[in-house]
Amino acid sequence: MLNNLNNGSKICVIGAGNGGLAAAADLTIRGNKVTLFELPEFEHTLTDIKKIGGLYLETMESSNLLGGYANLYKITNKIEDALEESEIVLIIVPAFAHRRIAEVCAKHLKREHIVVLAPSNMGGSIEFYNSIIENGGEKDVIISEFECMMYACRKIKSDTVYIRGYKYNLGFSTFPSSQTDKVFNKVKNIYPEIIKRNNVLETGMSNCNPILHVPILLFNLSLIDNKINTLMYHEAFTNSIGNIITRLDEERCSLNNTTKDINLVSLKNVIKCWYSHQGARGTSFVEIVGKNPIYYASKLPSSLNHRYITEDVPFGLIPMLSFLKKFEGKSRNIQSLVDLVCVTTGNDYYQNARTIGTLKLEGMSKKEIISYVKNRA
Known part of the structure; x- marks a missing residue:
């Protein structure tokens, strides 16, 4: 202990x-x-x-x-x-x-x-x-x-x-x-x-929640709409959704190619390092997350009005997207996912999201932003 x-x-x-x-x-x-x-x-x-x-x-x-x-x-x-x-x-x-x-x-x-x-x-x-x-x-x-x-x-x-x-x-x-x-x-x-x-x-x-939570909910809409009792990671998280998450994670990691001051690690490895002492094993997202013993009892939400959407989109995916665009990283699939969430829920999550602009970084170059987070000056 x-x-x-x-x-x-x-x-x-x-x-x-x-x-x-x-x-x-x-x-x-x-x-x-x-x-x-x-x-x-x-x-x-x-x-x-x-x-x-x-x-x-x-x-x-x-x-x-x-x-x-x-x-x-x-x-x-x-x-x-x-x-x-x-x-x-x-x-x-x-x-x-x-x-x-x-x-x-x-x-x-x-x-x-x-x-x-x-x-x-x-x-x-x-x-x-x-x-x-x-x-x-x-x-x-x-x-x-x-x-x-x-x-x-x-x-x-x-x-x-x-x-x-x-x-x-x-x-x-x-x-x-x-x-x-x-x-x-x-x-x-x-x-x-x-x-x-x-x-x-x-x-x-490096916060895994937006990359993991949003696709699992969005691509299990029939289960959520019909309020079918389902295990989120051990049942609803399929190989096809794992493929989507892999593409999203690749875009997230494209930030590495835009500056030497950021070194993002694949979320598969991040999560495995977090929980290997508790049994996280495997090489794919579905193996590492979907078969992790600590997630066995986690249930799929019964509504999209859940923090896995209401928090993870405007304070996770959208600011990620904002920084990727500013730093000229790849972002097409993340953009598509956010747009699809807005269409599906009828909410424009861009309106009140955290972005480069709300953080008062809009007028800075990439180099100036890196300097700012290092020295706050």
Whole structure:
């Protein structure tokens, strides 16, 4: 089992969804002082947790994480109380909530805080930083990010969360990337299996969710429309869909040919490195993902009004597409997939998506963008 490797860090977890609860419980059980914060409008989600002063964690044995009761250090909806003692701030919320969280945190974050988006999705750290500045925050604060969520998890009761997957070799970078070495070891203290990526463009483009989730849903429309109970990865993820995902991934990796500062690895290898300790095997997407033991119970959503579309398209595929076009990479199939999602759902996801333009990078050249993510200047 994974043991805590430090003397206990003071951590604030922002967000009481599946991932936030998993992090709060796991990190507490491993000996850290964890404060759990949720926005006042979602305070009701903390009711049962407040009653018992913490929450229960259940784990899949192969994750190497300990389960049990996690007695949280503090549970609050007051951001000043949440941040006042914290050293590391883990922001574990959907990408569409990043701006809202940045607004709430802006005047309370100090340069000494280590802020980590878990995950960021494409461009999240840049957007979060911009929002901090717009709301009167500290201009020298460093924003870090993971390329994906640390856990595969779900809340099974109001005071209980279940972790079935825990990622090894999870990519990490900072905005600006010149500061990665400064904070990496402090974050590695609580997540010892993380590895460095070159910059936040690399971590953002390495999130597997948009490339995996969207095609599986879009090409299983009859099952979704008829609400047929189906296993998402072990049944709905077929070889034909695997072929589509392979083409999408090749376009994602075409960014490597546009700059020496980005080195994307095939998502097959990324996922295999994350979960080989839990049984991920094979050479194709269907083998590595579709036969992964941790995904066995994952169900296909019964609606397209699901974060696998509503988050992964405007905050995953569209910003990926925006950067690929800016850097003159290949993007035809990703473009077609996004267009098809818009037609199928009747929603124009381009309207409120994260893009080069919304990140205030539109007027920069490729070279200037690379310099900006490195030095923030």
